Amino acid sequence: xxxxxxxxxxxxxxxxxxxxxxxxxxxxxxxxxxxxxxxxxxxxxxxxxxxxxxxxxxxxxxxxxxxxxxxxxxxxxxxxxxxxxxxxxxxxxxxxxxxxxxxxxxxxxxxxxxxxx
Numbered sequence: 001x002x003x004x005x006x007x008x009x010x011x012x013x014x015x016x017x018x019x020x021x022x023x024x025x026x027x028x029x030x031x032x033x034x035x036x037x038x039x040x041x042x043x044x045x046x047x048x049x050x051x052x053x054x055x056x057x058x059x060x061x062x063x064x065x066x067x068x069x070x071x072x073x074x075x076x077x078x079x080x081x082x083x084x085x086x087x088x089x090x091x092x093x094x095x096x097x098x099x100x101x102x103x104x105x106x107x108x109x110x111x112x113x114x115x116x117x
Contacts, residue, residue: 001025001026001047001048001108001112001113001114002025002026002027002028002045002046002047002048002074003020003025003026003027003028003046003047003048003049003050003108004027004028004030004039004044004046004048004049004050004074005017005020005027005028005029005030005031005050005052006030006036006039006040006049006050006051006052006055006060006063007029007030007031007036007050007051007052007054007055008031008032008033008036008052008054008055008056009031009052009054010031012031012052012054012097013029013030013031013052014029016029016050016101016104017029019101019104019105020104020105020108023105025108028044028046033055033056033059036055036059036063037059037062037063040063040066040067041066043070043072045074046072046074047073047074047075047112047113048074048075048076048077048108048111048112049063049067049074049075049076049077050077050079050104050108051063051064051076051077051078051079051089051091052079052097053078053079053080053081053087053097057087057088057089060078060087060089061088061089061090064076064089064090064091073113075092075093075111075112076091076092076093077091077092077093077094077095077107077108077111078091078093078094078095079094079095079096079097079104080094080095080096080097081096081097081098082096082098083096083098092111093107093110093111095107
């Protein structure tokens with residue numbers, strides 16, 4: 001599966017990239033707001049885009065709006081920081097980062113193109 005990681009935290013980006021690549025996924029991790037917006041505009045292909053809570057909400061909403069307006073096939077998963085945090089973005093799925101890599105891998109499997117409808 002092609003996974004796009006969008007965050008402004010380089011450490012989290014590298015950690016998630018390693019975990020996802022170890023699970024057999026093809027991963028592109030981008031960790032600056034400017035590069036995130038450039039990548040979105042370049043229409044990088046993806047099955048799942050992970051939007052991290054470190055990205056400003058306005059930027060996250062803009063990215064999702066671009067994905068929806070251009071009718072991109074990939075799904076968007078928003079990674080919230082803590083339980084009870086209600087993100088101001090409309091993603092296809094949500095996961096709490098503190099739940100760790102197992103939860104992230106599970107949600108990706110449930111969301112990706114091979115997931116049961």
